[in-house]
Amino acid sequence: MLKIRLKSRTRELTVLAALIILIAVFSILDSVYLTPGNMVDIIKMATINGILAIGITFVIITGGIDLSIGCTFAIVIVAVGQLVVEGVPPLLAVLLGAVLGVIMGFFNGLLVTKMNLQPFIATLGTMSAYRGLAYVFTGGWPVLGIPDAYRKTFTTKIMGDIPISILVLFAIAIITHVVLSKTRFGNYIYSVGGNEESAKLSGVNVDRTKIMSYAICGCCAAFAGMIMLANLGTGEPASGQGYELDAIAAAAIGGTRMSGGKGTVLGTLLGALLLAALKIGMIVVGVQSFWQFVVTGIIIVIAAYFETIQDKISTAMFQHRNRTQTAR
Amino acid sequence: MKDAVEFRNISKHFPGVRVLNNVTLSIRKGEVHALLGENGAGKSTLLNILHGVYSEYSGDVFLDGQKVCFRNPHEAIADGKISKVHQETNIIRDMTVGQNVALGYEPRKGAFVNYPELNQTVNQILKRLKCRFRGEDSAAILTAGEMQMVAIAKALFHKANVISLDEPTASLTIPETDALFQIIQELKAAGMTIIYVSHRLEEVFRICDRATILRDGDCVATLEVAETTREEIIRYMVGRNVSAIASRLQERRAQPEKVLEVKHLSCAGKFSDVSFYLRKGEILGFSGLVGAGRTEVMRTVFGADRASGGEVLIHGRPARIRSSQDALRCGIGLLPEERKTQGFNTFFDNTGNIALASLKRFLRLGFVQEDRKLSNCKKFMKTLNINPPRPDFLTRNMSGGNQQKVILAKWLSTDVEILIFDEPTKGVDVAAKAEIYRLLEELVAQGKSVIVVSSELPEVMGISDRIYVMCEGQITAELEPADFKEELLLNYAMGGKDHAEN
Numbered sequence: 001m002l003k004i005r006l007k008s009r010t011r012e013l014t015v016l017a018a019l020i021i022l023i024a025v026f027s028i029l030d031s032v033y034l035t036p037g038n039m040v041d042i043i044k045m046a047t048i049n050g051i052l053a054i055g056i057t058f059v060i061i062t063g064g065i066d067l068s069i070g071c072t073f074a075i076v077i078v079a080v081g082q083l084v085v086e087g088v089p090p091l092l093a094v095l096l097g098a099v100l101g102v103i104m105g106f107f108n109g110l111l112v113t114k115m116n117l118q119p120f121i122a123t124l125g126t127m128s129a130y131r132g133l134a135y136v137f138t139g140g141w142p143v144l145g146i147p148d149a150y151r152k153t154f155t156t157k158i159m160g161d162i163p164i165s166i167l168v169l170f171a172i173a174i175i176t177h178v179v180l181s182k183t184r185f186g187n188y189i190y191s192v193g194g195n196e197e198s199a200k201l202s203g204v205n206v207d208r209t210k211i212m213s214y215a216i217c218g219c220c221a222a223f224a225g226m227i228m229l230a231n232l233g234t235g236e237p238a239s240g241q242g243y244e245l246d247a248i249a250a251a252a253i254g255g256t257r258m259s260g261g262k263g264t265v266l267g268t269l270l271g272a273l274l275l276a277a278l279k280i281g282m283i284v285v286g287v288q289s290f291w292q293f294v295v296t297g298i299i300i301v302i303a304a305y306f307e308t309i310q311d312k313i314s315t316a317m318f319q320h321r322n323r324t325q326t327a328r
Numbered sequence: 329m330k331d332a333v334e335f336r337n338i339s340k341h342f343p344g345v346r347v348l349n350n351v352t353l354s355i356r357k358g359e360v361h362a363l364l365g366e367n368g369a370g371k372s373t374l375l376n377i378l379h380g381v382y383s384e385y386s387g388d389v390f391l392d393g394q395k396v397c398f399r400n401p402h403e404a405i406a407d408g409k410i411s412k413v414h415q416e417t418n419i420i421r422d423m424t425v426g427q428n429v430a431l432g433y434e435p436r437k438g439a440f441v442n443y444p445e446l447n448q449t450v451n452q453i454l455k456r457l458k459c460r461f462r463g464e465d466s467a468a469i470l471t472a473g474e475m476q477m478v479a480i481a482k483a484l485f486h487k488a489n490v491i492s493l494d495e496p497t498a499s500l501t502i503p504e505t506d507a508l509f510q511i512i513q514e515l516k517a518a519g520m521t522i523i524y525v526s527h528r529l530e531e532v533f534r535i536c537d538r539a540t541i542l543r544d545g546d547c548v549a550t551l552e553v554a555e556t557t558r559e560e561i562i563r564y565m566v567g568r569n570v571s572a573i574a575s576r577l578q579e580r581r582a583q584p585e586k587v588l589e590v591k592h593l594s595c596a597g598k599f600s601d602v603s604f605y606l607r608k609g610e611i612l613g614f615s616g617l618v619g620a621g622r623t624e625v626m627r628t629v630f631g632a633d634r635a636s637g638g639e640v641l642i643h644g645r646p647a648r649i650r651s652s653q654d655a656l657r658c659g660i661g662l663l664p665e666e667r668k669t670q671g672f673n674t675f676f677d678n679t680g681n682i683a684l685a686s687l688k689r690f691l692r693l694g695f696v697q698e699d700r701k702l703s704n705c706k707k708f709m710k711t712l713n714i715n716p717p718r719p720d721f722l723t724r725n726m727s728g729g730n731q732q733k734v735i736l737a738k739w740l741s742t743d744v745e746i747l748i749f750d751e752p753t754k755g756v757d758v759a760a761k762a763e764i765y766r767l768l769e770e771l772v773a774q775g776k777s778v779i780v781v782s783s784e785l786p787e788v789m790g791i792s793d794r795i796y797v798m799c800e801g802q803i804t805a806e807l808e809p810a811d812f813k814e815e816l817l818l819n820y821a822m823g824g825k826d827h828a829e830n
Contacts, residue, residue, distance in 0.1 A: 194673035202685040203656035
């Protein structure tokens with residue numbers, strides 16, 4: 001049973017192995033890298049991208065894409081920022097922010113299902129519109145003077161040096177993992193991405209499954225935004241630009257199939273950690289920052305190539321096993 | 329005079345199946361030669377050998393007395409002047425007519441396509457075919473008949489001497505078909521050799537000179553069309569003992585209660601005024617030619633497509649089925665025709681695919697219990713004799729018959745009482761076919777009701793308690809077992825005259 005479980009987790013194990021190797025290499029290059037403080041920094045760095053990436057993993061598994069998450073992120077930042085500045089209690093503001101994210105994701109889902117738009121185009125449109133709304137909302141200025149009471153909801157450190165935001169990341173990861181792997185809805189997400197027509201003919205409500213995936217994605221983007229707001233202390237309407245691409249990269253490295261049907265929360269989380277470990281490692285050993293982009297790009301391509309090789313190997317293994325079985 | 333095409337002792341195997349068995353056949357220059365046979369008789373395989381799609385076979389092919397062996401379709405077109413007229417679905421709608429016709433063989437000027445020359449050549453051909461559209465027009469505006477003309481223009485563009493048409497009239501209207509036949513006559517008069525594949529016998533009598541009949545990979549006869557009769561051709565086509573496989577072993581169990589009744593169901597452009605009923609414990613056959621609208625009717629009953637009129641009654645009560653979820657609630661399951669694209673999830677293993685339609689049975693406190701899914705899968709692997717009995721294998725890696733059983737298991741896992749099978753034995757080998765027939769009998773023995781859509785006549789006659797025949801979106805006949813005769817069914821399926829009486 002364990003063997004089967006591990007086998008179906010090949011992809012996550014590979015990313016984990018890559019992560020361990022990466023950490024080992026950087027530790028040899030510079031001993032500072034392996035300190036607990038640095039490890040916490042890596043996870044901290046992975047928090048925002050990780051949460052965004054988990055959200056977009058849902059959408060990608062259904063066979064879609066959400067380019068608007070960086071802008072949902074920005075809207076939530078300025079909106080929640082304004083709320084807390086005007087004295088709304090932090091927890092209520094967080095709740096309202098999450099609802100706002102759900103609404104924006106839900107709207108993306110409506111465009112994709114009810115208007116039957118291609119996800120790329122639909123969310124390209126909302127990406128621009130949401131960004132515009134964030135600017136309109138603040139008149140282009142950042143929201144300043146975020147009260148400490150709000151910032152502390154995410155930045156308070158517990159158990160020594162661990163900020164609450166990291167716990168939020170892991171809480172989201174655990175909840176979404178359970179939803180994706182243990183619930184009927186999770187099963188439906190995979191079924192829609194793997195073969196939409198077959199899912200429909202099996203009695204799966206395809207539209208509802210997709211809309212809910214986009215809503216979850218929007219909700220994740222909202223949480224990422226609210227953590228960013230707490231970390232920075234200002235609500236910048238221009239923030240989050242290009243974050244959707246980092247999130248897609250993390251999901252891809254984690255083994256999420258871009259045309260849908262495959263992917264896990266664990267893989268995506270490891271993908272985000274790998275990217276963060278790489279960035280921090282290059283800072284620690286002093287690689288010029290421009291090269292960091294180049295290396296990140298190479299990692300993404302290698303990960304994608306690895307995916308195709310892995311597919312080939314598993315097919316070959318299947319055929320081999322099948323032959324030996326027939327021979328018996 | 330040497331024959332335009334001669335096949336000598338052609339045999340072709342696919343893994344485990346022999347599809348052509350020592351076929352010897354010659355096609356004269358300048359004749360229209362019909363290639364007839366049921367689905368799976370080997371017509372397409374023979375054409376594919378001629379066109380270079382399959383280059384591995386035993387036996388020889390001669391063109392004008394010269395032995396040839398094309399390694400790919402390009403060689404057949406360039407060296408052999410043999411062209412296949414593809415069905416209209418091969419037209420790329422976003423390109424112009426001229427681009428479609430010349431695709432892959434565009435005249436060039438330097439590095440660029442020489443469009444003036446291309447369109448000039450194409451327009452000459454279109455003029456010869458008496459087409460009203462021009463090479464510069466967008467292909468998107470064409471009707472099905474015009475697209476067929478574009479496909480023929482493509483063959484002429486390649487200066488083909490031999491062209492083959494595979495079911496060219498399948499989606500054409502009557503005037504379009506008449507125009508096509510006119511062109512075929514003219515091409516023949518110009519000395520072109522035409523191989524014509526069709527299931528519609530009246531067409532064969534209208535335009536073909538000779539007809540060769542294939543049956544289970546054997547060439548059973550070549551007849552002069554003028555000297556034969558429709559009955560003789562049908563006898564050659566069906567003269568075999570398949571009904572021994574597709575037969576009922578158990579007694580018939582149809583009860584008078586109507587579990588499903590469909591009244592005046594219509595779907596604009598696909599079918600109209602379709603009424604039928606299904607009794608409890610009945611195996612109801614739906615016969616007809618490919619494209620008669622049977623699949624569309626079933627998809628509409630199942631809620632996968634919207635009806636434009638009519639109603640569906642379950643146990644005598646009107647049911648509003650607007651989605652597949654509604655159908656599931658009403659106890660209707662559908663096993664789609666296209667297994668690979670509609671039947672199962674590519675990335676799911678057998679356990680996942682079997683559980684997909686009945687997930688709520690495996691929930692505990694809202695969570696799906698993997699062990700329950702697994703034991704459900706194992707149960708059906710045993711009862712349906714799924715081979716290899718491996719829950720963790722991806723369904724896409726199973727053989728066709730076993731994939732079909734996995735999809736069947738998916739529906740048996742739910743508690744549906746009406747199961748619609750669309751071409752259940754398509755692409756399934758003979759042994760697995762027999763097993764599927766037994767399963768159908770098992771289902772009705774358990775009190776479920778079954779609809780089988782099948783284009784194979786022996787199959788639908790062998791297993792059905794009652795048969796509806798469809799043609800061009802309408803039900804043309806309802807037959808009781810006493811009337812199960814292939815000639816009769818074919819006649820109704822091809823829009824036979826008798827249907828004027830109802």
